[in-house]
Amino acid sequence: MSGVTFEAGARRPGTRRTGNVLIWIAVVLGALAMIFPLYWMFATAIRPRSEVFQPVVSLIPQVLTLENFRNVAQRHPFLTWVMNSTFIAVIAVVITVSANLLCGYVFAKFRFPGRDILFFAILGALMIPIQVILVPEFLVTSWLGLLNSPWGVILPRAAEAFGVFMVRQFMVSIPDELIEAARLDGASEMRIFLRIVLPLSKPIIAVLVIFTFMWRWNDFAWPLVVLTDQELFTLPLGLNLLRGEANPDWGGVMALALISLLPMLLIFLIFQRYLVQGIASTGLK
Amino acid sequence: MTNVNGTGTAFSRRHILGAGLALSAASVKPLRAQAPVSLNFAVWGNRAEEDAFRRLIAGYTAQNPHVSIRLELSGSSGQLYQQVDTRLAGRQAPDLVRIQYQQVGRYAKAGAIVDLSGHLDGGLAAQFAPALWKAVTYRDKAFAIPHHTDTLAVYCNMEMFRRAGIELPRRLEDSWRWEEFIRIARMLKDKAGAPFGFACAWQNTAAYRFLPFLYQNGGKLLDEQLLQPQLSSKEGLEAIAWAQSWFADKLVPPTTSIKTNEQTQNLFANGTIGMLVHGDWQIPFLQDAMKQAEWQVTYMPRNVSMASDLGGNCLAVTRDSKNRDVAIDFLRYATNEANMRDFCVAAGFLPVRRSLMDTKLEYPLRPDAMQVFVEQSRTIPDHLAATVTLPDFSRINTKLGEQLDLAFTSGQSPKDTAENIEGTIRSVLKG
Amino acid sequence: MSDSAVMASSVRPATAARTRRSFRRPWMLPYLLITPNLLLFSAFSFFPLLYAFYISFHDWSLIGEVTYAGLANYRRLVADTQFWHALLNTAVYAVASVPTTMAGGLLLAVALNRRMPGRVFLRSVYFLPVVVSAVATGIIAAWMFNEHYGVINSLIVRLGGDRIPWLSSPAWALPSLVIATFWVRVGFCMVVYLAALQSIPTLYYEAATMDGASPYRQFWKITLPLLRPATFLLLILNVIHSFQVFDLIYVMTGGGPGFSTTMLVQYIYQSAFMTSEMGYASAIGVVLYVIVLGFTIIQWRVSRQSENVL
Structure with missing residues (x-):
């Protein structure tokens, strides 16, 4: 036993180890390429203006400066923009995640006339390009008196077809027996949802939080027509303003882009543990 | 909630203030x-x-x-x-x-x-x-x-001009002819080390900035009464072919066609081009961003007549x-x-x-350059002004941009380009 | 598909029947619970879509009056070479970007599912671009791909190469977009594949190893087939995404040079807001919606037949 397996065992792990190392090197090189644009954003943001347009740029900035950040902060109410983006993203997460959980739960665990039709209609909403409905959607928002208000950004995007879909896929896999048992014990529907379904749904909630926060934080086309007051702008709108046709100050643009990235990174780092787990539990098996 | 309250109080305070002012004003005059x-x-x-x-x-x-x-x-x-x-x-x-x-x-x-x-x-x-x-x-x-x-004129990188030994015209009457302009663009490339001779700021929705060149050649987009297209005239085709040759001969960077987001002022500021056809509002940016070389402004080139853009x-x-x-x-x-x-x-x-x-305005920033723009603005043809202010010009402009872009980047012939644009003009003017 | 699922589905009708008999679940409860979402969808998705459909039979400059046009917009569309060009571009973009992104995501997922130093960190790095906004992505991409002062050409020049006309040549513009799309989307594909990989029981591989199957053979015979639901989900989401991509192209190429990167959505935007033909823009929009919907339904049917996913 020992002789043969030793021979084979010694050879195979050896080639596998070099294979592993090669794969690791490839993955690390790929990761460097992936992170490079973000590094470049950073490198441009801390470069003095005179260095920015060189035909052959140095990879590492020769002079470090915070002038770009200072300029942005002095010229624009960028802290207000951060606050607005945060307000919109946080409220949107609360509304969207609650509404989607309810909705997904119903589509997964209730049988009622019109269910499939409604579910497919909602899925159909996923496929509408925003440019097609931008104007009618604006009209509705205007009739509701939501223009130039954060609610005009939050409510029209509060129902997310993708979220409903993911929640339904997840909750289908919650055993019916669990819910039935609770009903037999006389638990109310509300209690079943809050005490049994929700605690089991943590992974999918994490996924929804990450994605909803990300979508609202990064939204551009819709807030652009709803918000006209600079004091109400979100970060992408501010970024767009800085990029405007006249004379974009690229260092400033990159500085603001970098700042707008940080909260997203934070959310991601907090919830990333659940990300893979959450998506894994939506019926991909 | 706080927001609503906030505007509410501001409103009432302003209201009271306004009423008070109205009262005091009433005593002066009713x-x-x-x-x-x-x-x-x-x-x-x-x-x-x-x-x-x-x-x-x-x-x-x-x-x-x-x-x-x-x-x-x-x-x-x-x-x-x-x-x-x-x-x-x-x-x-x-x-x-x-x-x-x-x-x-x-x-x-x-x-x-x-x-x-x-x-x-x-x-x-x-x-x-x-x-x-x-x-x-x-x-x-x-x-x-x-x-x-505002209008267009030509920004010049004087470092390069000195290296090539080229002088700028001193008076509007002495502005460069087309052949001269092209010759200078070539010299900037060959003698002054400029990667490209020049660029024109007609990107995105500014395709109408091609029209000054058309008028310089004696051409028009529309006939005298603004009723029919006239781009397929000999002058029109020549003007398209001329602009096309800038790209074919690599006198301008290939990125400076129309459907692109290239910022030509950056190319000028970093020395990629020796001349830049752009407007007066670029002065503050260049004053700030272009540290390596001195720059000056000269008049638009001309062929049979002078023309610049109505901005x-x-x-x-x-x-x-x-x-x-x-x-x-x-x-x-x-x-x-x-x-x-x-x-x-x-x-x-x-x-x-x-x-x-x-009167002469006291521009704080580069009054010498502003003076060129002021003089150049007198060359804006009335017919050009009447053309670009037609109610449906934006539709014509979109077509102009898209077809010129095809001519510049994809080798579409001047004849096809002019005919495609004319087709749209006819349907726009009819409707 | 799995045993437990089969069991569950065979048990379900009985339990459902018992539920209905023994408990009085108010019949309107489900409707009540989905009301908030339905109201929002109705106001901000369904009604606007119907309205766009209605407008597609009219002429409307947005700033003027709405006048009835019958089928004129649809007739114009059929004869409009630009529309077909944009449709072709959209299809080419989808065909170029969807498979590359998904293959990249799959390879990364398989690699990063192994034990290796810094695995969690590496996964995060690959996912990071997903969270960057489209506006910021477009800005940084346009910045890096710039022919004259972009860092990519700057690196190429240093290594002794010639500047590549990334955004100015019709041949390179689309590849530039595909590269940028890959950067943005590959992390998402990777995470979905990782999730799917982790729910494959290790038992299968142990059994296959016992039978002497090579890792390569295991990948083709076990991993890929079991990843089919994930592939299906990604295919649908990526195709929808590639038909809707706007901000990135708007910032990077503006649809040029020529028509080489003008997609249907760009054409809709141009018709609606640059030439003020909202009726025509809506007609293109309706057609685009029908195409995406049709495509999704076909994918659904196909995968349902082979896999019974949903």
């Missing part, structure tokens, strides 16, 4: 009661323009304390039109808008901006440059008031404004002599009032 009025004013612009607009508003509201005006800043003129059009569809447009002369006809035809003719003094028209006053009229009625103009903006009141009288009053204020001078001087534009056009 005016109508001045209820608080708030207006929205949509503009785009760089820092200098934004600051100038804010000063204008501050000046007006100091004189009229019951009025408050909120400045809404868009990222670009294109975004402003998208936002304003969408809001017009929802009857929620801002009271006041800054628009290009090219857009007056479109908005006026649709009834989206207000006919000002009944509200303005009879003598006002005579105080403005005739071509620009004509640009803001639709069917003989004024729908906007001219605010300023600049006017101010209008939209049909959704609930306080038209106050809004129109603000227009009058913004375009009076003193304020027009301030705005033009601060943001680097050319005035459009006759009284100011005849």
Whole structure:
């Protein structure tokens, strides 16, 4: 036993180890390429203006400066923009995640006339390009008196077809027996949802939080027509303003882009543990 | 919640303040009661323009304390039109808008901006440059008031010009002919180490900046009565072929065609090109960003005649404004002599009032360069101005841009290019 | 598909029947619970879509009056070479970007599912671009791909190569977009595949190893087939995404040079806001919606037949 397996065992792990190392090197090189644009954003943001347009740029900035950040902060109410983006993203997460959980739960665990039709209609909403409905959607928002208000950004995007879909896929896999048992014990529907379904749904909630926060934080086309007051702008709108046709100050643009990235990174780092787990539990098996 | 409360108290405080002022004003002269009025004013612009607009508003509201005006800043003129059009569809447009002369006809035809003719003094028209006053009229009625103009000229990297041993013309009459211009572009490449000779700032929605070259060659986009296209004329085809040759001969960077987001001023600032055909509003940027080399401005090239572009903006009141009288009053204020001078001087534009056009303005930034633009602005052909201010010009402009881009980047022949553009012009003018 | 699922589905009707008999679940409860979402969808998705459909039979400049046009917009569309060009571009973009992104995501997922130093960190790095906004992505991409002062050409020049006309040549513009799309989307594909990989029981591989199957053979015979639901989900989401991509192209190429990167959505935007033909823009929009919907339904049918996913 020992002789043969030793021979084979010694050879195979050896080639596998070099294979592993090669794969690791490839993955690390790929990761460097992936992170490079973000590094470049950073490198441009801390470069003095005179260095920015060189035909052959140095990879590492020769002079470090915070002038770009200072300029942005002095010229624009960028802290207000951060606050607005945060307000919109946080409220949107609360509304969207609650509404989607309810909705997904119903589509997964209730049988009622019109269910499939409604579910497919909602899925159909996923496929509408925003440019097609931008104007009618604006009209509705205007009739509701939501223009130039954060609610005009939050409510029209509060129902997310993708979220409903993911929640339904997840909750289908919650055993019916669990819910039935609770009903037999006389638990109310509300209690079943809050005490049994929700605690089991943590992974999918994490996924929804990450994605909803990300979508609202990064939204551009819709807030652009709803918000006209600079004091109400979100970060992408501010970024767009800085990029405007006249004379974009690229260092400033990159500085603001970098700042707008940080909260997203934070959310991601907090919830990333659940990300893979959450998506894994939506019926991909 | 706090937001709502906040505006609520601000509103009532302003209300009381306004009432108090109205009372004190009443003792001086019996005016109508001045209820608080708030207006929205949509503009785009760089820092200098934004600051100038804010000063204008501050000046007006100091004189009229019951009025408050909120400045809404868009990222670009294109975004402003998208936002304003969408809001017009929802009857929620801002009271006041800054628009290009090219857009007056479109908005006026649709009834989206207000006919000002009944509200303005009879003598006002005579105080403005005739071509620009004509640009803001639709069917003989004024729908906007001219605010300023700008035009194109040629920025030159003097470092490169010295290396190549080229002098700039001193007078408008001595401006370069086409062959000379091309010869200089080649010399900049060959002798002065410029990667490319020059570039023209006609990107995105600015395809109409091709027209000066067409007129320089004696061509026109439309016939004399503006009823039929005339681009397929010999002069028209030559002008397209000429611009096409810039790309074929690599005199201009290939990225400076029309459908691109290239910022030509960056290419000039970093020495990629030796000359830049651009407008006066680039002066502040270049003054700031171009440290390595000295730059100067010279006149547009010419062939059989001189021509440059009609740029600049006017101010209008939209049909959704609930306080038209106050809004129109603000227009009058913004375009009076003193304020027009301030705005033009601060943001680097050319005035459009006759009284100011005849005097020399004291531009703080590069007065030498501004002087070239002032002189160049006299070469804007009236026919060009009338063409680009047609109500449906934006549709023609989109086609112009897209077809010229095909000619420059994909080798479409001048003949096909002109014919495709003419096809659209015919259907637009018919409809 | 799995045993437990089969069991569950065979048990379900009985339990459902019992539920209905023994408990009085108010019949309107489900409707009540989905009301908030339905109201929002109705107001901000369904109604606007119907409205766009209505407008597609009219002429409307947005700033003027709405006038009835019958089928004129649809007739114009059929004869409009630009529309077909944009449709072709959209299809080419989808065909170029969807498979590359998904293959990249799959390879990364398989690699990063192994034990290796810094695995969690590496996964995060690959996912990071997903959270960057489209506006910021477009800005940084346009910045890096710039022919004259972009860092990519700068690196190429240093290594002794010639500047590549990334955004100015019709041949390179689309590849530039595909590269940028890959950067943005590959992390998402990777995470979905990782999730799917982790729910494959290790038992299968142990059994296959016992039978002497090579890792390569295991990948083709076990991993890929079991990843089919994930592939299906990604295919649908990526195709929808590639038909809707706007901000990135708007910032990077503006649809040029020529028509080489003008997609259907760009054409809709141009018709609606640059040439003020909302009726025509809506007609293109309706057609685009029908195409995406049709495509999704076909994918659904196909995968349902082979896999019974939903």
